[in-house]
Amino acid sequence: MKSGFVSVIGRSNAGKSSLINSLLEEKIALVSHKQNATRRKIKAIVMHKNHQIIFTDTPGLHQSTKLFNQMLIQSAIQSIGDCDVILFIASVFDTLKDYKDFLSLNPKVPHIIILNKIDLSDDAILFKKLEEYSALSENFKAIIPYSCKKRIYKNILLDELVKHLPEHAYFFDPQFLTTSSQKELFKDFILEVLFENLSDELPYSSEVLISQFKETSELLILEASIITDTNSHKAMLIGKNGLTLKRIGKAARIKISKFAQKKTLLKLFVQVKKNWQKDEIFLKKLLNYEE
Template identity: 45%
Template sequence: MSEQKAGFIAVIGKPNAGKSSLLNWLLDEKIAMVSKKANATRKRTNAIVMHGLTQFIFIDTPGIHESERLLNKFMLEETIKAMGDADLILFLLPATDSLQSYKDFLSKEPKTPHVVLLTKCDKVTNKKLLEKLSEFEPYKSNFKTLIPISVKHKNAKNYLLNELQKFIPKHPYFYDPELISTQMMREIYAEYIREAVFEFVSDEVPYSSHVIIDKVEESEKLDKVYATIIVEKENQKNILIGQGGKTIKKIGIYAREMMEKIVNKQIFIKISVNCSRNWTKNEKILTKLGLFVNKKAFFMIQ
């Protein structure tokens, strides 16, 4: 018992840095939604990873970016909360990017110690990677360590976890070591449907969509999932449904496949689409959907 370590790690970085992909990679399980499009993650998600006698709780966060939209303020607040609660921050920067987002992060004078992860290293040559690593030289008194990774390289996981272990305090496990997340299965289902929306529908529609799991009926061999996608405008509803229901069908199939994989059961899925005018800007509706904005906390970091 006394050898056990456990700690919370906030995974942060600008939209599209690879935060959600990192969680899935660490778990070897698809728990967080991933998209080519930026600003995919809306709410904090967690992945519980056991490594020897250490229990890591990785907290995925929405990418840090500035925006006036009320919903985006909620997303920023989610990230700030995760940083405040963490023992360690993992700051992610794609190897292809400039250091600007890291400099912005440092300018906020984070109190929690941090490790920098240079992500998507498979996308650059070794020479470029070395150049990028050397760009961090002037900042080395700020971070604990700097680690290049790629989710395409499975064998890097042990190295990463060995390194991170050093910064986790001795503490009894917070959760049952068998658990991979405290997320409810219905929250994961909702994220799968959101990922499908990001995959098949372009422009503003994914950002104007919210997924509610209305009901899950479980039985031994088959789960029935009833979901509603809320959009902001009537025309977005038409886009999501598609001609003769083509698009919503594709969304359903894509999400269903991921659901079947994670629960190892057959899934029946029914998705309805509803319009709730301008919900992303409406405080009352956001609160109802659990996407509440605490303005005080937001202004603290302005």
């Protein structure tokens, strides 16, 4: 029996969250085509044969001078040293720049490269990329092509990860899917809907706080506030006659209800908190930040 922790690292939009959802065969991690959507570290528990693999989804590695983004980057870097194995995710279409930047961080634990999105490429593109990475093969333990949609080579990937995990009893109940609370998951479901329904800039100036959470055997009751930084953004989030907020609420309720497997009542509010992305104390609480 082996059990251990795997940090999933890579640039924004490389497919880290999609990979975790794919391996878990359940949607728990926020997925968006927009950059820097992942803000909190979500731990997903995957049982493989008699082994337990705990994956940590991390914010994307990128360059930024903004405090909020710097804290996201630091959270990802911290995960590099706080695991048994690193899974570096790269699109098959990416150059090797991001991987070389990752190597410059001097990771101390073994890492495996996942070449993601191979269902969108052809064999020529894949073989060319494998050849490029082969020049750096002394750095990684394995390189595995993968498709999140088709789960190509899923068992090969999990078998390879297990090789590098320690002999250890299970850290968590095998029936659990994640160590994150339902409130944290539902918060990200709402945030995901913001990314899906709003223009490029607006989601980045918004966050979600859950103010009420009640659950019975048949019903889930949630109240949540969307935090944004200006009155003009608040007006955009609410929309004419409240239609935008209603659309967001409906889509979020469907996601939450599907995951919770019960009827969900969701009330959304919009609050203005000016310069929240520069408020270090607020951000640390928001991101469950650890120094």
